[in-house]
Amino acid sequence: MSAALSIPSSRVVTFLAERAIPFSYIRTTATGLRKSILNAPVDFRDLMKTSGLHEYETQGFGPKFKVLLPVDVITGSGAMIESTMSLYRAKTRGDERVWLPSIDDVLEAGDVLIVAIVGGRLRCFNGSHLSSESFREISELLKAQNEPxxxxxxxxxxxxxxxxxxxxxxxxxxxxxxxxxxxxxxxxxxxxxxxxxxxxxxxxxxxxxxxxxxxxxxxxxxxxxxxxxxxxxxxxxxxxxxxxxxxxxxxxxxxxxxxxxxxxxxxxxxxxxxxxxxxxxxxxxxxxxxxxxxxxxxxxxxxxxxxxxxxxxxxxxxxxxxxxxxxxxxxxxxxxxxxxxxxxxxxxxxxxxxxxxxxxxxxxxxxxxxxxxxxxxxxx
CATH class of the missing domain: 3.30.70.3570 (MvaI/BcnI restriction endonuclease, recognition domain)
Known part of the structure; x- marks a missing residue:
């Protein structure tokens, strides 16, 4: 696989899928991080729509129609940072965008940002290159109580x-x-x-x-x-x-x-x-x-x-x-x-x-x- 085709850690995907935690992932690039712009892929847009949190199709173009959602950003050490996620469409062509102001605290260019919904609330974390300790800390924060x-x-x-x-x-x-x-x-x-x-x-x-x-x-x-x-x-x-x-x-x-x-x-x-x-x-x-x-x-x-x-x-x-x-x-x-x-x-x-x-x-x-x-x- 080329470096451009990055995907999340396999154990993260298995963990989320087994517990039926709705999630999507967003690839990051050096350009996107530098310009504070990430493309909102189809899976992410579907996740927002099916969860009832946001619908890009009905959103107007430009910053006037930007939507802010509360989100918990989980660091590799297991710390939780309260932040906001910006969902908007570009002013000229209407391309779907997403941005997380605190993204620099959890990942670098080429990493994958996981966006999961737990208890109706967004939780984001780095889905690439997780150490065993980081995975353990993150999984504990994502687990539903006694869920089989x-x-x-x-x-x-x-x-x-x-x-x-x-x-x-x-x-x-x-x-x-x-x-x-x-x-x-x-x-x-x-x-x-x-x-x-x-x-x-x-x-x-x-x-x-x-x-x-x-x-x-x-x-x-x-x-x-x-x-x-x-x-x-x-x-x-x-x-x-x-x-x-x-x-x-x-x-x-x-x-x-x-x-x-x-x-x-x-x-x-x-x-x-x-x-x-x-x-x-x-x-x-x-x-x-x-x-x-x-x-x-x-x-x-x-x-x-x-x-x-x-x-x-x-x-x-x-x-x-x-x-x-x-x-x-x-x-x-x-x-x-x-x-x-x-x-x-x-x-x-x-x-x-x-x-x-x-x-x-x-x-x-x-x-x-x-x-x-x-x-x-x-x-x-």
Missing amino acids: SIFEELLARLRILGSRGYIAAPQAGSSSVGRLLEQELGIPMNSSKNPDYRGIELKAGRITNARSNLFAQVPDWEISPLKSSAAILESFGYDTPDGKKLSSTLSIRSANSQSLFLHLDRDTQRLHARSNPLEPEDVVSWSLEKLEERLFQKHSQTIWVDAVSRMEGGVEYLWFVGLERTANPIFPEFLRLLRRGRITVDFLIRSDGDKGFLFKISPRDRSALFEGSRYFNLVE
Whole structure:
């Protein structure tokens, strides 16, 4: 991973995710610290909105509309400094900004500022390079009183679910395992990019070697030659009885039947989808920084639930038998798996709507992608 792609300490992320403490992180740069300006990333803006503390979308431009929120800044020694956080939009273009006057007391350029919400109050601290003593002091200040581990709670519920044996799937198709799991856990269907169960991402599938979804991420249209899914469909789609479609798996290792393939450009820090390997042309692109943020946002802690399937009277029955718990994705490993063709991207586009751009990985490669991986049986 390049120095520019900094992420928080893995143990900090695990601690916050296990206790379902809402949080986001903000990268810092020398320029931002010198000018007292930090960009407010999407995850941070979402955190402010979902917590009811602030909504950038409705905020006016310029200093006149600046919002100040009280915040506790935690130093590495465990001291708590009362401060204020400024949330505003730039006067000219409306770019979302954030600033913490006491930020120089806790971090340097290149460090990551963690913003967590505990008891409805903002608490900030340096999420990079924490010593064991600093982590212990900070974690004590963040802990909720006698709050059980969210993972332990979820594991207990899944073991009860596993003890029930085969359960009729609510529908047919590839998504039936996930839908059944959501139904049994009382999780409403949604298209949110945020984790499913109180800070934990849930993935469910049949026990096979088939690839599973890591995340969906649209290309960066601003840096892409083709500016929309419709443009991709027009250039590379094919006619079917149900209309024009493009269902295509892209890999770095070789071009597919539509002459599409992936190319990783470390100089520009971009992943490209290209056409025509003999005379390559970029089709769409993703910035590696955005892919890293997406991977980290989705999989700081993930439960991959395994189910076995049987058909009876034309109905599928599923039995949840085990799970793999992973935490703290390793972005250099993500790039290595991309280069080896172990992570691929599916284009699933139709004239009447599409499922987007899915980054996928095979189950046997998951453990290499994460710092922590452990398997739990749900059936005695």
